Amino acid sequence: MLERRTVFEICRLKDLGLSARQIAKELGLGRRTVRKYLRRPEKSVQKRTGKSKLDSYKSLIDEIIKEHPDTPGTVILRRLREQGYDGGITIIREYLAGRGKQRKAFIRIESPPGEQMQLDWGYFGTIVYGNAKRKLYAFAITESYSRELYVEFTHSQKQAVLHQCLLNAFGFFNGTPGKVVVDNMATAVIERHGSLVRFNDAFLDFLRPFKISPVACNARQPQEKGKIERSIRYIRQSFWPLRVIKDLSDANYQVRKWLDETANTRIHGTTGEKPSERFLNVKLRPLLEHLSDCRDTVSAKVHKDFAVRYDNNFYTVPPWTVGRQLILKADNETISIFYKDKTVAVHPRCWEHKKRIEIPSHAEQVKRLKNKVFRDRDIAVFALMGDEASDYLEALADASQPIKKNITRLLYLKDEYGEASLLYAITKALKHKAYGADYIENILYQEMTPVRVHPPVKLKNDDLNRIRFAMPLLEEYDAIAIKRSRS
DSSP: OOOHHHHHHHHHHHHTTHHHHHHEEEEEEEHHHHHHHHOOTTTTTOOSSSSTTTGGGGGHHHHHHHOOOOOOOOHHHHHHHEEEEEEEHHHHHHHHHTTHHHHHHHHOOOTTTEEEEEEEEEEEEEEEEEEEEEEEEEEEEETTTOOOOEEEEOOOOOHHHHHHHHHHHHHHHHHBBBBBEESSSTEEEEEETTTTTEOOOOHHHHHHHGGEEEEEOOOTOGGGGHHHHHHHHIIIIOOOOOOOOOOOHHHHHHHHIIIIITTTTTTOOOTSOHHHHHGGGGOOOOSSSSSHHHHHHHHEEEESSSEEEEETTEEEOOOOTTEEEEEEEESSSEEEEEEETTEEEEEEEOOOOSSSEOOOHHHHHHHHHHHHHHHHHHHHHHTOOHHHHHHHHHHHHHTOOHHHHHHHHHHHHHHHHHHHHHHHHHHHHHHHHHHHHHHHHHHHHOOOOOOOOOOOOSSSSOOOHTTTOOOOOOOHHHHHHHHHHHH
């Protein structure tokens, strides 16, 4: 005889429009049992007094369940067949249901459209890139009402990766929910004591602009986010088997195609509708006009080989940045490197180990200009003004102009006319192939007005008067703040 809560769940699922077969699959019961209780839910069924094929095997089942409480009926059937059992699986499932060991009945809670999304990670082995193996994870999130599903593969579950995946998911759904349901992963929940939950500060900072409330499941209670748990299982059963995955980009291309053609267009077993059609009834909150930059952000020092190190690989930058701290931002596809608010290099991301990813022009600059040139303070300050200044520096070297003398003069012109005017004149000089401080001074004299500034204090030591500093890089402080918030 089934417990009353199981009978209640059978009737509730029937009211939602599920067939007897779907209910049996959902609750782990036989179809005949389901039909029997649908016909006469109020009447208890007396236990059989006759002998059952299962009687002589019940002690073995009890031993299996005692040692492995979650063993499914199909596995038990296989074990009994080895012992000579010739019956079916239905009476095994009925016996397990009567013991209350195989599955518990839970009342399914359906969320209104757009109120809730559930998210989770799944581990899917590794991908080999040359000399490196990278773990492969699937980030999955589903809109609870429609069961519309979004999946993205990554090689990491770090905080920045979680936030970027959520941003991508919100873009996929074209909106945000009122709540997100998570388990107790460290990137979302720091600690909990009973019903008291301490969420990850970085996670809360990410959710706050969207006005999304996080909801943490209780420990060892997967049914509280059963929709995404079943989605992860569905990915393993439907998408993953027999797949040949070359790399991360290929994995994401294939899973996006599967979402569009299969996952979100099938008839869902619980709702009886296609997720994509049911999702048409969902009205999410509109996306923010300006989305935050969730790329992994670090401060990286440029070494003498004009490269920065990130994730066990080396990415080159312009040689005039040697010795400087730059800001590196990484996502699954691209490595972008910045000085101040200006991009100095962009590389495709490499997933191998100890590889040097080089832009040819960087090596060419090193060949044209000797390394000792970059150790001169004034030349380094001039080069840090940007690509135009760096290009002009190379052009001076190619034209056999005295670099030190010209740069000193150009920096005085910067003091007199301002950096923006100097860069304008440099750009115009490059266009006309006019190399030398005299040409720059002539352009400024004809087209620009000197900037009125108070002269600096003169010191007795003239060497101190000639010291120049580049503008401070405020992004370095941002990177330090981000690092501290993650620790």
